[in-house]
Structures are given as C-alpha cells and as structure tokens.
Amino acid sequence: MANDGKDNGEFSFVSGGEAETGRRGLPKIHTERTAAETERDICHDDSTTPMRARTLEHLHSLQKKRSTPTTPLTDAHGVFSPVSEAERQKQQLKSISASLASLTRETGPKIVRGDPEKKAEAHKGTVLDHHHFGEPILNLSDSALKFTHILYNLSPAELYEQAIKFEKGSFITATGALATLSGAKTGRSPRDKRVVKDETTEDELWWGKGSPNIEMDEHTFLINRERAVDYLNSLDKVFVNDQFLNWDPEHRIKVRIVSARAYHSLFMHNMCIRPTAEELEDFGTPDFTIYNAGQFPCNRYTHYMTSSTSIDMNLARKEMVILGTQYAGEMKKGLFSLMHYLMPMRQILSLHSGCNMGKNGDVALFFGLSGTGKTTLSTDHNRYLIGDDEHCWSDNGVSNIEGGCYAKCIDLSREKEPDIWNAIKFGTVLENVVFDEHTREVDYSEKSVTENTRAAYPIEYIPNAKIPCVGPHPKNVILLACDAFGVLPPVSKLSLAQTMYHFISGYTALVAGTEDGVKEPSATFSACFGAAFIMLHPSRYAAMLAEKMKRHGATGWLVNTGWSGGSYGSGNRIKLAYTRKIIDAIHSGALLEANYTKTEVFGLEIPDAIEGVPAEILDPVNTWSNKDAHKETLLKLGGLFKKNYEGIHAYQVQRDSKLAEEILAAGPTL
Ligand SMILES: Nc1ncnc2c1ncn2[C@@H]1O[C@H](COP(=O)(O)OP(=O)(O)O)[C@@H](O)[C@H]1O
Ligand SMILES: C=C(OP(=O)(O)O)C(=O)O
Ligand SMILES: [Ca+2]
Ligand SMILES: [Mn+2]
Structure with missing residues (x-):
C-alpha cells in the first residue's frame, strides 16, 4: 500500500501555521458585525430548504443513512428472545476472538468491531477484551496491548471502499466491477498444498503417488497457523466473513474466512453462500475456518516447506492456513477439497462439475478440467444455472456448494458469452485484467498480467440462475475434454463403463503457452476431473458416481471442446456455437435418437447427424487432410491413456472386480 490515506484524490489546504494567524502583516478581518450589516448581506433564496448540517463533518454524517448493520443490532425475535442483543454481540466477538487466538498466548486478542479509521464510531461499538472472559494473562506481550479491528461481513459497497482506499491496484471498471491484482501468484499453487497426516487421516485419505495430498505434521501446521494468526493480529484490521457452503439445507457447512484484504473478503462474499440477516444472527461457531495471511510468506526453514507459499489443511482442527499467496482461488478450491472429504463421509458425492437444468427439470452435469468449458457451457441462456464448478449429488438430488461463479475472462466476448459479460458489473471482482487508464474499459484480450484473468460474481448475476441452487437427479453426465490433439470426436455417447473410464482418467490436453511457433499439446490426466481437490482415492468417487448413474438412469457423454481438423497448429478449436x-441436442434428448458408429482405437460411439452442426466434423478423421498423421496422433493419444490408466488400475478401482474389468476394457485398444 503506497497511499497514506491522503493520496486518494482528496485535496486539502495545509492547515495551521502562519497563514491562519495572519501574523505576516495582512490586516485582520473583523468578523463581528452589527445585526443591520448582517441582515443586509444575506441573500434570501427561498428556492432551497435550509441546510441542516452545522459543520462539514455533520454534513458528511448526514450523507449516510443509518441502516440495519450487516450484523443486526436489533432483536429480530422481539422482547421474548432469551438472548439479549448485547449478549449476542458479545458471543459473536468471543467466537471471533477465539478464532484468532494464538495458541501460545492461549487467549484471543482484544478485538473491536468496526473500522479503525472511524475512531469515534469504532470505540462506541462492542469491544471485547479477553480479560473480560478469559484467564488472566501471565506473559503479557506488546501484541496483547493492542486491539484488532474486525470488519465483519461487510457489504460489497463497503468492501469496494476499503479496497480502493487501501489496496493498490484496486479500481472501478467502466461497468462497475472491482478490478484487483492478486499479486505475484495469478493461479493456484498445488505443489504448495499440505494436509495434516494424523492417526485418522493416515488411513482415510489418499496419500502417495498421484495424490494431491502432500503430508505435513500437526506441529508444523501449528507453526504456520501461529505465523498466520500473528500476522493477522498485527494488522490494524482484519476482514471476517461468516458464510455457508452447500445449498442442500441438510448438509450445509458454516465457514469463517479471516483475511487481510477487502479483495479476499469480497471474493468470498461472492463465491460462498451469503447468509440472511437472521441466519447470521444464529451463526454460532463455524464448522471450518480459513486464515488467509497470503501477503505474508511461510518460513522456509519450517519443516515440509519447499517454497515461501503454503496452503495447509487440518481436518481434525477444521482449519486451513494460507501463507505466501494472495490468489483468491486458493480459498475457493481449499473449501472444495474440504467438501471432497466431508461429503463422501455422509455418502454424498462431491463433483468438480458445472450443473444446469432445463425447463422440464432435466439436469445435466458438466465435468472437466480447467478451461474445458464447465462455466461457459453451464451458463446457458435457455436453461437454469444451478452452478458452474462445485456440486454435491446426494439422495436428495444435486446441490451447488457455492453461491457464485468464477469465470475466465480471456478473450471474453459479449456476443459469444452474453450472460457472463453482463455479470461483470458492480459487486463483481475482476482479477488481473487490463483496462484503459481513463475510460476504465476492460480489454479482455490483454494477457500482460496473466492469461488467467477471472471474474467472480454472485450466482444471481446470471439472469436464469436457479435459486435455491438445487435440482433433481441428473439425466445427462457430460465429460468435457479440450483435446488439442484433435482426435477425439466432438461428441460421443458413452456406456456406463466408458463413462467411468473417462471419469477416472480425467483427460484434457491444452496448449501450454502462448509463445510463437507451434507448441506440442501436452496431455493432462487428472482423476475425477479434479485430482488436485480430491482427498480420498479416485475409486471412492468413481464407485459412487457409477452407482448413482445406474440408479437414476443417467447417460454419459464425452464432448471434445478442443481441436478439429488437425492438432493445435494445423486445426482449429471447435466453434463454441457448434x-x-x-449440448442442446444432448439436453433435448434428440441425440439419443441418432445413428451411431463406433470409432477405432477409442471405441467411441459417434452420431451421424446433429442439427446445426456440419456432419463432416462429427468424425475427426474427415477433418484431417493428412490421414496418416491422424492415425499416428490417434494411436499416440490412445497410448497416453493406457499408460495413465495402468497406474490407476494397480489399485482396485472398484470393490466390484467385474465392473473394474469392464472399466479397464472400456479404454482404448491399440
Ligand atoms: N467449443 C468451445 N467450447 C467451450 N469453450 C470454448 C470453446 N471454444 C472456446 N472456448 C473458450 O474456452 C474457455 C472455457 O473455459 P471455462 O468455461 O471457464 O472452463 P472451466 O469452467 O471448465 O474451467 C472459455 O474461455 C471459452 O470461451
Ligand atoms: C477455479 C478454478 O476452476 P476452473 O479453472 O475449473 O474454473 C481453478 O481451477 O482454480
Ligand atoms: Ca474448476
Ligand atoms: Mn469454471
């Protein structure tokens, strides 16, 4: 932060000193007048009502109407409420203080609600001094003498003001979004993720080769936690968000996010489910807490640390600590990892998928790795959006985990993706985009900060969002792959075994960089289309998906949103319109009626015709001018799939070994 608070366009004269006292020889102006003089000089203007304010400060104070605070001060339950408002506020502060307790000081910090800027107001607010309820502290340090100001569940408008005033790189764009910079990290850091291995998680979680869970011990976690908490308590103020995950009321999770930046608070405000005023009153103790001290690095001398970034998950303590990265997606996906543990424990399948529903209640899931089209294709003007990225499938049907969407902005166009375009307005966080200095028009083609430019907006910014974000059991399960090799068909109908094979494989191939010259696409295999976020072995999720698809009669589809007419370099990405x-033909059921032909190598069933799509592109071989190159590339990709699957099949993929064999057989034959 380069500003000292005066540097934000506020202009003022230097006060005090000689100019005011008039000691430099200028004659003194006499202000005492006779009543007659005064009367003569006053301009009587009846056109305006008299000014109520007596001072400038008073005038400014009148500008802001007193509203119901985010945390209601009034007693919604009336006079018969068993808990007084003062008591409720005290409980809330106690809970926040407990969240911020340093484990060595064994007590929470002194906290006070409100903005340190607004001194007078803040000290009128509820103050919690640990001496009031805790044990007396024997070893008092300087940090125990200061207050930590808590900005609790601020509104987007308040967070805008905090960001613009205190966070360099925060600007309002032409459409009203808040442009921010995430700092040195503009994407997630999966190699810096750590999970505490204890007696329970040692047996329950997936560890070792291929697993995203890199171990750390409890003690090291506490070192990082203390580092984060001490950093947060050293600040003038911290943001606290109390929100929910999962729209299924039976399985809702309460999360608390403690962070140092308005950007992080607004991002999570948009991405998690926003509690109503009543729900916030009864929030109580969170089920899980994130400490985001992203501006502060971890200590590289700490055991298990391999960089200055660390994202640490402790399931037993129900806490996550973030050090050394300000990329907000870490919080979102960190909570997703948590759900990938908590939900399967309740026999609920967590899914890295988008989800939408037709007018007739037909639900589709869109699985796929980053950049394959989950957000783009689930946001469909003709259907209800349930969510773009994280869902649960329980016996009740599907439910979104989140309250917002996180869309990629690179090359975003109003024509191709109107709903996402229109969602970029006041309240939306726009990460790492480039805009015109003066007009603040965003240039979505600009990659100078990063190619991973993003917009995070509340789901209700999409006009046909389905609120509450829940739906019946899925009818179609669409697996998206962006195949930069250009050999997978634009669409194929899958058997259940094939669906499982491709779900477990989790393939996509993107083109790594944007440097000049043709770059070889590189294949990525990520189990369950989200290996970075799963906590249990992939077979656990796959078994649940197979069981649910079978029980509810869902059809599996593989859709290539990548290349056609050759690999990257000679072919082109399939038109989004196609x-x-x-996808329309899948939703309507029309595609089930097509005639199918089996492809060689992958054994995929491809339709002969789809309304609005040129028939010749449906079989990739037709689009390649060099047939030998096509065959060679097809075999190469088939080989990559086989090699990847060998590693997975070594584990028993299914308890049902017959299904395991069927799944293995559903892969490519070379
Ligand atoms: N044929 C296509 N299908 C889907 N997306 C496409 C296609 N062609 C280009 N795109 C672009 O690819 C990107 C897909 O990204 P996104 O929907 O955010 O993926 P995800 O949510 O799975 O990470 C978008 O920028 C979209 O505009
Ligand atoms: C938010 C993410 O999801 P996606 O790229 O799939 O939209 C992510 O992977 O960080
Ligand atoms: Ca994702
Ligand atoms: Mn997405």
Missing part, C-alpha cells in the same frame, strides 16, 4: 448445438 459445441452449444451439440
């Missing part, structure tokens, strides 16, 4: 037509 992919949308393909």
Whole structure:
C-alpha cells in the first residue's frame, strides 16, 4: 500500500501555521458585525430548504443513512428472545476472538468491531477484551496491548471502499466491477498444498503417488497457523466473513474466512453462500475456518516447506492456513477439497462439475478440467444455472456448494458469452485484467498480467440462475475434454463403463503457452476431473458416481471442446456455437435418437447427424487432410491413456472386480 490515506484524490489546504494567524502583516478581518450589516448581506433564496448540517463533518454524517448493520443490532425475535442483543454481540466477538487466538498466548486478542479509521464510531461499538472472559494473562506481550479491528461481513459497497482506499491496484471498471491484482501468484499453487497426516487421516485419505495430498505434521501446521494468526493480529484490521457452503439445507457447512484484504473478503462474499440477516444472527461457531495471511510468506526453514507459499489443511482442527499467496482461488478450491472429504463421509458425492437444468427439470452435469468449458457451457441462456464448478449429488438430488461463479475472462466476448459479460458489473471482482487508464474499459484480450484473468460474481448475476441452487437427479453426465490433439470426436455417447473410464482418467490436453511457433499439446490426466481437490482415492468417487448413474438412469457423454481438423497448429478449436448445438441436442434428448458408429482405437460411439452442426466434423478423421498423421496422433493419444490408466488400475478401482474389468476394457485398444 503506497497511499497514506491522503493520496486518494482528496485535496486539502495545509492547515495551521502562519497563514491562519495572519501574523505576516495582512490586516485582520473583523468578523463581528452589527445585526443591520448582517441582515443586509444575506441573500434570501427561498428556492432551497435550509441546510441542516452545522459543520462539514455533520454534513458528511448526514450523507449516510443509518441502516440495519450487516450484523443486526436489533432483536429480530422481539422482547421474548432469551438472548439479549448485547449478549449476542458479545458471543459473536468471543467466537471471533477465539478464532484468532494464538495458541501460545492461549487467549484471543482484544478485538473491536468496526473500522479503525472511524475512531469515534469504532470505540462506541462492542469491544471485547479477553480479560473480560478469559484467564488472566501471565506473559503479557506488546501484541496483547493492542486491539484488532474486525470488519465483519461487510457489504460489497463497503468492501469496494476499503479496497480502493487501501489496496493498490484496486479500481472501478467502466461497468462497475472491482478490478484487483492478486499479486505475484495469478493461479493456484498445488505443489504448495499440505494436509495434516494424523492417526485418522493416515488411513482415510489418499496419500502417495498421484495424490494431491502432500503430508505435513500437526506441529508444523501449528507453526504456520501461529505465523498466520500473528500476522493477522498485527494488522490494524482484519476482514471476517461468516458464510455457508452447500445449498442442500441438510448438509450445509458454516465457514469463517479471516483475511487481510477487502479483495479476499469480497471474493468470498461472492463465491460462498451469503447468509440472511437472521441466519447470521444464529451463526454460532463455524464448522471450518480459513486464515488467509497470503501477503505474508511461510518460513522456509519450517519443516515440509519447499517454497515461501503454503496452503495447509487440518481436518481434525477444521482449519486451513494460507501463507505466501494472495490468489483468491486458493480459498475457493481449499473449501472444495474440504467438501471432497466431508461429503463422501455422509455418502454424498462431491463433483468438480458445472450443473444446469432445463425447463422440464432435466439436469445435466458438466465435468472437466480447467478451461474445458464447465462455466461457459453451464451458463446457458435457455436453461437454469444451478452452478458452474462445485456440486454435491446426494439422495436428495444435486446441490451447488457455492453461491457464485468464477469465470475466465480471456478473450471474453459479449456476443459469444452474453450472460457472463453482463455479470461483470458492480459487486463483481475482476482479477488481473487490463483496462484503459481513463475510460476504465476492460480489454479482455490483454494477457500482460496473466492469461488467467477471472471474474467472480454472485450466482444471481446470471439472469436464469436457479435459486435455491438445487435440482433433481441428473439425466445427462457430460465429460468435457479440450483435446488439442484433435482426435477425439466432438461428441460421443458413452456406456456406463466408458463413462467411468473417462471419469477416472480425467483427460484434457491444452496448449501450454502462448509463445510463437507451434507448441506440442501436452496431455493432462487428472482423476475425477479434479485430482488436485480430491482427498480420498479416485475409486471412492468413481464407485459412487457409477452407482448413482445406474440408479437414476443417467447417460454419459464425452464432448471434445478442443481441436478439429488437425492438432493445435494445423486445426482449429471447435466453434463454441457448434459445441452449444451439440449440448442442446444432448439436453433435448434428440441425440439419443441418432445413428451411431463406433470409432477405432477409442471405441467411441459417434452420431451421424446433429442439427446445426456440419456432419463432416462429427468424425475427426474427415477433418484431417493428412490421414496418416491422424492415425499416428490417434494411436499416440490412445497410448497416453493406457499408460495413465495402468497406474490407476494397480489399485482396485472398484470393490466390484467385474465392473473394474469392464472399466479397464472400456479404454482404448491399440
Ligand atoms: N467449443 C468451445 N467450447 C467451450 N469453450 C470454448 C470453446 N471454444 C472456446 N472456448 C473458450 O474456452 C474457455 C472455457 O473455459 P471455462 O468455461 O471457464 O472452463 P472451466 O469452467 O471448465 O474451467 C472459455 O474461455 C471459452 O470461451
Ligand atoms: C477455479 C478454478 O476452476 P476452473 O479453472 O475449473 O474454473 C481453478 O481451477 O482454480
Ligand atoms: Ca474448476
Ligand atoms: Mn469454471
């Protein structure tokens, strides 16, 4: 932060000193007048009502109407409420103080609600001094003498003001979004993720080769936690968000996010489910807490640390600590990892998928790795959006985990993705985009900060969002792959075994960089289309998906949103308009009626015709001018799939070994 608070366009004269006292020889102005003089000089203007304010400060104070605070001060339950408002506020502060307790000081910090800027107001607010309820502290340190100001569940408008005033790189764009910079990290850091291995998690979680869970011990976690908490308590103020995950009321999780930046608080405000005033009153103790001290690095001398970034998950303590990265997606996906543990424990399948529903209640899931089209294709003007990225499938049906969407902005166009375009307005966080200095028009083609430019907005910014974000059991399960090799068909119908094979494989191939010259696409295999976020072995999720698809009669589809007419360099990415037509035909049921032909190598069933899509692109071989190159590339990709699957099959993929064999057989034959 380069500003000292005066540097934000506020202009003022230097006060005090000689100019005011008039000691430099200028004659003194006499202000005492006779009543007659005064009367003569006053301009009587009846056109305006008299000014109520007596001072400038008073005037400014009148500008802001007193509203119901985010945390209601009034007693919604009336006079018969068993808990007084003062008591409720005290409980809330106690809970926040407990969250911020340093484990060595064994007590929470002194906290006070409100903005340190607004001194007078803040000290009128509820103050919690640990001496009031805790044990007396024997070893008092300087940090125990200061207050930590808590900015609790601020509104987007308040967070805008905090960001613009205190966070360099925060600007309002032409459409009203808040442009921010995430700092040195503009994407997630999966190699810096750590999970505490204890007696329970040692047996329950997936560890070792291929697993995203890199171990750390409890003691090291506490070192990082203390580092984060001490950092947060050293600040003038911290943001606290109390919110929910999962729209299924039976399985709702309460999360608390403690962070140092308005950007982080607004991001989570948008991405998690926003509690109503009543729900916030009864929030109580969170089920899980994130400490985001992203501006502060971890100590590289700490055991298990391999960089200055660390994202640490402790399931037993129900806490996550973030050090050394300000990329907000870490919080979102950190909570997703948590759900990938908590939900399967309740026999609920967690899914890295988008989800939408037709007018007739037909639900589709869109699985796929980053950049394959989950957000783009689930945001469909003709259907209700349930969510773009994280869902649960329980016996009740599907439910979104989140309250917002996180769309990629690179090359975003109003024509191709109107709903996402229109969602970028006041309240939306726009990460790492480039805009015109003066007009604040965003240039979505600009990659100078990063290619991973993003918009995070509340789901209700999409006009046909389905609120509450829940739906019946899925009818179609669409697996998205962006195949930069250009050999997978634009669409194929899958058997259940094939669906499982491709779900477990989790393939996509993107083109790594944007440097000049043709770059070889590189294949990525990520189990369950989200290996970075799963906590249990992939077979656990796959078994649940197979069981649910079978029970509810869902059809599996593989859709290539990548290349056609050759690999990256010679072919082109399939037009989004064609992919949308393909998806339409899946939703409507029309595609089930097509005639199918089996492809060689992958054994995929491809339709002969789809309305609005040129028939010749449906079989990739037709689009390649060099047939030998096509065959060679097809075999190469088939080989990569086989090699990847060998590693997975070594584990028993299914308890049902017959299904395991069927799944293995559903892969490519070379
Ligand atoms: N045929 C296509 N299908 C889907 N997306 C496409 C297609 N062609 C280009 N795109 C672009 O690819 C990107 C897909 O990203 P996104 O929907 O955010 O993926 P995810 O949510 O799975 O990470 C978007 O920027 C979209 O505009
Ligand atoms: C938010 C993310 O999801 P996606 O790229 O799939 O939209 C992410 O992977 O960080
Ligand atoms: Ca994702
Ligand atoms: Mn997405």
